[in-house]
Amino acid sequence: MISFDYSDKAVLVTGAGRGLGLAIARAFHEAGAIVFVNDRTAEMVASAMAKLGGGDRLIAAPADLATAAGARKAVAPALAQGALDILVNNAAVNIERGIEETSDDLWAIHLAVNLKAPFFTVQAALPLLAKSQGLVINVASELGLHAIPNNVAYVAAKHGLVTMSKAMAIELAPQGVRVNAICPGTMDTELMADCARDSGDPENYYRSFRAYHPLGRIASPDEIAQFVLCLASPAAAFMTGSAVAIDGGSTAGRV
């Protein structure tokens, strides 16, 4: 594993209560960063901070990202500290349903958390990011690049997030703020476990998603978190407006 030094950096990770978000928060924290930990409730944030080992480089930033006000609230602790170098928009909902079963509310929550929240967290964080010449990493998905059936709201929102990242990159480039998106394939997180349970046949769900990726496996959240640290490092300083697939080859073609 590459070792990174983020010891003078402040990082906000949304949806860091579990899954990839928690892995990203851990990786930055272990690399010395100050980490603002967001999830929907104060309890979820407290339990995540305990899992991360506590300490004064962890700052709670609980907020429900379903509204613009919630997105601003998630950024408030960073504004209070007056420092933010890296904003990782990771929080998302993913409830897989067919077209007819996708209710108005289900559509709305996907568009709110997965697409609208990143708009307003970046907007709120902009003064800090401009000051630090910082960067945004939006966690999209391979489903921001292509589609699968029975996930229409998620696919639409993640495609929107990919294009939105490019638009932010163009608009914020003159201020020296960079914006990139990552498009992970399937990861072994609690979300995956939820979806597997929801499908009614978890074993088959895992088997088919392994086979779906040309590399024949699903990713671990820790390996994707490592990639996020690469992207946030000076090695990627010339990158902005990119949407990078890290998907075991699934958007490249078929086996």
Added chain:
Amino acid sequence: MRRVLTTGSSRGIGLAIARRFARVGDEALVHGVTHAAALGALSKIDGKAQAFGADLSKPEQIEKLVSDVGEIDVLVNCAGIYEDMPFATATEADWDRTIAVNTTAPWLLARGFLASLRKRKGVIVNIGSDAGVLGYAGCVAYCASKGAIIGLTKALAVELAPEVRALCVCPGPVATDMMEQSVMKAADPEAERLRWASFPHMKRIADPAEIAEAVIFAASPDCGFATGSVIMVDGGVTAGKRV
């Protein structure tokens, strides 16, 4: 004779699309924000046509539109809004308006008409934008909404094949009221018009009829193997740029 609903067809690209369908003998179901606006467009259409009004930012009006229109063979989601919106100052209401009309309405209409589209082996043609593929400054929410409609198109395509096809036609700059409003707001409108005409490699702004031609093809049986396609009609804008 197919029944073709084109949203936002009281003017602009939508009107050109409705006219074009009527010309090949299809029934044009013309939609405007108000019934009066749609009625006003009927005189510009040669052939069988009917007018419908609905404010697509309001889900209950969308529901009513679906039941008023009845069964259709082709749904063209053309209605859309563009507003200059500096990222730093855009409000939640600004965001909600853009997403409601440009992304959520096409989704609600696709879902609403799904039964008849399945039964009639229909086609959904969404109107995207070069801004659904490329990022532009000053319209981050618009880019997000158009990126999302491209994703919506692909999701509909993979789930509804082989019964229903879904495609997305993405225009670059087109001479419509939408463009005119944005041009007239500029400090020097003539310079702004020239700027729009100079950035596509084709060195001009498109005529709405040229977009309609792509939509007609997308919806035709001649295009029957294409689904999930994103058809760029953008004067080359997304192909690359000059140094």
